[in-house]
Amino acid sequence: MARMIFVNLPTRNLAAADAFYSAMGFEKNASFSNDDASSWMISPEIWVMSLSEAYFGGFLRGGDAPAFGEGGKQMLNALSCSSIGEVDELTRTAAAHGGAVYRDPKSDFPGMYGSAVTDPDGHVWELVWMEQPGDGTPTEESGE
Structure with a gap:
């Protein structure tokens, strides 16, 4: 399994x-x-x-309580996407269905593009597309 x-x-x-x-x-x-x-x-x-x-x-246990999106962040959940377009689409979908854009979509590194959204409780979901070596997928930086 x-x-x-x-x-x-x-x-x-x-x-x-x-x-x-x-x-x-x-x-x-x-x-x-x-x-x-x-x-x-x-x-x-x-x-x-x-x-x-x-x-x-x-x-x-031990007096711990559930934490929500306000204040400090203990975790960023990252979810891979199949394309730059999927990152953009899921970002729009999140904002239109009770979530919010936490970080606008952009390319931080060549071959990597992502954004971050929150769910209705403020939990952060990073949405990331990464070019896989040898997949030939054009990146925004390559202008292809």
């Missing part, structure tokens, strides 16, 4: 989180979803678990 990752995120509004992740094109798994949690498949190996604030808090 391939190793999998489950990104668990607290939400203050499960319906708003559901609308956001659905609009981003993720597939909801009803078998692992209920009134406290929604399970979203990004790929067979990558899942987002959107958990109500109280339910998420039940997994924490």
Whole structure:
């Protein structure tokens, strides 16, 4: 079995989180979803678990509390995209469906293009396209 990752995120509004992740094109798994949690498949190996604030808090210990997007950031979730166009499209989709643009799309390095968006609770998702060696995909820098 391939190793999998489950990104668990607290939400203050499960319906708003559901609308956001659905609009981003993720597939909801009803078998692992209920009134406290929604399970979203990004790929067979990558899942987002959107958990109500109280339910998420039940997994924490030592006085820890769920954290949202305000103030400091402990994590930036990065998601690969298949093209520059997909980065731009997902950035627009996030902003139109309860999220926000956290960092405008741009090319920081040759062969690399990305943006960052937040979900409705302020969790940051970086959207990144990277040219793979030998794939021949033109980059903005090459002018092709």
